[in-house]
Amino acid sequence: MRAAKALSYPAFGVGEPAAEPGIRAERIEKRLGGNDVLRGVELIVRPGEILSILGSSGSGKSTLLRCLNLLTIPDRGDIWVHGEKLAIRAASQHGGPAGILDHRQVRRVRASMGMVFQNFNLWPHKTALENVTEGPVLVKGIRRGAAAELGRHYLAKVGLSDKADAYPRHLSGGQQQRVAIARALAMEPQVLLFDEPTSALDPELVGEVLRVMAALAGEGRTMVIVTHELAFAREVSTRAAFMHGGLIEEESPPQEFFSSPVSGRLRGFLASHR
């Protein structure tokens, strides 16, 4: 069966995971509110790859994405980011929660992975520019002046040069999401994580955000995109994965993924989303 298992393609850097770039997640398990949300997921994201993750609601897509930068701490399993293994304590059999062992490492790793959320999550008391510059200033210690320049550069990149001084409340959903993308970009991360970035938008605003994302994809960035926009995923991804019941059920290059899916569930999913 083609690509039904995550590791069915040749692993890179065999025997020397410390040198491998990108992200590797092994046997990720997570239980939330009495549900086994992730049940041993295997995931590899290589540099320059654009991985789309699809699946029905509740299949564990967001949870998996959040495990990659430890906004959610997996109960079990290992994660390597740019060859560095994340120091986490597994959950105990008796219900003791999983924990972060090296907070400094986690902050460093988070700073190298930009995340864009479904609900934008801008800070309403800060202007668009401030939303973009606070990360570089506070985390990277960049001076305010230089950060403002950086911020304007990335606001221009998402087409919002004229909105630098606007507060989020004065921006449309699409504009807010583009500010959020600029905020992630300003950290100059090695990987971008998107969790349904257009799901909270009015239909007429989806296009402007997808166009920005497609442009980023064209720059050869490494991106993981959880999305329900099938046409977009088909067009920009280099690989697509289908999640079901806390596992990746099928993954393959977009041509095969969308044209000749193997699993019946994926076929059903694709048919119902046409």
Added chain:
Amino acid sequence: MDGFVVQFVNGLKTTVLLALVSGALGMALGLLAAAGRLSRWRAVSAAVGFYTTIIRGVPELIIILLIYFGGTVAISAFFGRYVEVNAFLAGVVSLTVVFGAYTAEIFRGAVLSIPAGQIEAARSLGLHPWQTWLLVILPQMLRIALPALANQWISLVKETSLISIVGLTDIMRVAAIGAGSLRAPLTFYLAASALYLALTSLALVIFNLLERRFAVPGR
């Protein structure tokens, strides 16, 4: 009567000082307690929950008496002879403890009303928890808490009058003494009312200015 004008002025100073000191300390305590209540450490959270529940459930007057007499007993035992607790100090301690319990709940509610996503966004950039507090939580929390804090400050100003029960010469005690010695209770209590009303009105005006100054931009 003339002598009482001077006494009222002194009483007013005492009342204002008592309110300001216990209000400032109480808010600091309330912030700490709110952080403790929201802490991941269950023991800390439970201890703070116990404190706010007890304090809010017992009449202030009893708390003042307990701290005054309890303090006297404790300090006398410590020095091995009878030492009376200073009434102002007892007032500051009891009002701080009370104010801290109420503002802790206000601050906690304000923190909880900040959408979790905003905090996650800060964490996802690699911010340290205290940077997240300073950047995201504190500025918004104070804004959200202002209206409830205004009410609490007004209550505080009025509650200072309870400290007169342990002998503090504040507005209330001056009025009571005058009412008794000059046999003009109505005059003196009306004068005291006017002073308290002036103080609470001033507090309201200040909070209105603060609310305007710190209005959420764009709303």
